[in-house]
Amino acid sequence: MIDFEIPAEVARTRGVIRAFVTEKVIPYETDPRLTQHGPTEELRTELVGLARDAGLLTFQAPRSYGGMEPSHVDQAVLYEAAGWSTLGPVALNCAAPDEGNMFLLNKIAREDQAQEFLRPVIEGHQRSVFAMTEPDGAGSDPGQLKTAALFDGERYVINGLKWLITGATGARTWIVMADVAENPHGPSGPTLFLCDGNTPGIVIERIMDTMDRNYVEGHGVVRFDDLTLPPEAVLGEVGQALRYAQMRLAPARLTHCMRWLGAAARAHEIATDHALKRTAFGKPIGEHQGVGFMLADNEIALQQCRLAIWWACWTLDQGARGRHESSIVKATVSEQLYAVADRCVQVLGGMGISDETPVAMIFRDMRAFRLYDGPTEVHKFAIARQVLRERAASADGDLARFSEQR
Missing domain, CATH: 2.40.110.10 (Butyryl-CoA Dehydrogenase, subunit A, domain 2)
Known part of the structure; x- marks a missing residue:
């Protein structure tokens, strides 16, 4: 059965996270400690303290470490809320690379290693x-x-x-x-x-x-x-690093997509509000087809990305490795969300290339998203290879069955 209803508890937690990011985190987006090289350690520590006080720090952690241990699909809902600000995942301690590293260490670290190197990261004391x-x-x-x-x-x-x-x-x-x-x-x-x-x-x-x-x-x-x-x-x-890297990368690709979906949705909301208020040639610019169609394309892309992420997460929740599925989602979501951010800049006009709104920052960061955890072209190469492999196996099977029938 396919069910797109978000469980009530997950929806409640999503609302709490979204409110926390909106009320507590967004005011820090103009903090001078958000530098060209990213948030400083001082800023991160302050934001982490806010999340700790709110009882939301590292909510994705295993229950044995005090976390909620959400499923991958539940994570998709919650990480999107966290990503409403690019500083949201930093505050909540679910940003890269820590989030992926915590996942990997929880899977393969010895107990003594986990206590020394994993627990302090989960608790937000170190990166x-x-x-x-x-x-x-x-x-x-x-x-x-x-x-x-x-x-x-x-x-x-x-x-x-x-x-x-x-x-x-x-x-x-x-x-x-x-x-x-x-x-x-x-x-x-x-x-x-x-x-x-x-x-x-x-x-x-x-x-x-x-x-x-x-x-x-x-x-x-x-x-x-x-x-x-x-x-x-x-x-x-020893000798198993490439296997472990793949274990880490499939879920990490998807959490990147989740977080950036939240940022793109916020950029879209800002652009939509602007399209309602800004007028040109006698009416709000959103009522002009050129702008309205961009908003429509954004709405379509955001929902397509959301459903694709949920599908790949569901695959992981069924116990599959999800390597092929995560490549598909990373390739399409990174390209589609970048296009969403680009259209938001266009709708905002001159304001879109300034720091008057966070859209310019989201646009710059979204460009990098198309590269890390595998550029689109590498994922397409892997996807094509899998398609050919599966087709070749299917064709061989069809030929064998035909021979048996004869």
């Missing part, structure tokens, strides 16, 4: 990073990983260069992907390591200037200079 992307290619294609880890039987020594590492400055929980070289002491291959951000050997070279500014402390260039870790620092199993 985390996922250090995978490299200047020379590793990112959408992690198979090009060049950061190396040498193991002598007693310790791993890691060297390499990463960039676009979100929130690196000041983060304490670090998940580092490195390629363990072949050695006589154990397995090799791409591996995740878990360590404190103050460990010697982690060098933050600089913060990159990027067009988006919604992630705490921006995106860093990080060099690992003889980062030395014990075997206990391995997260999960």
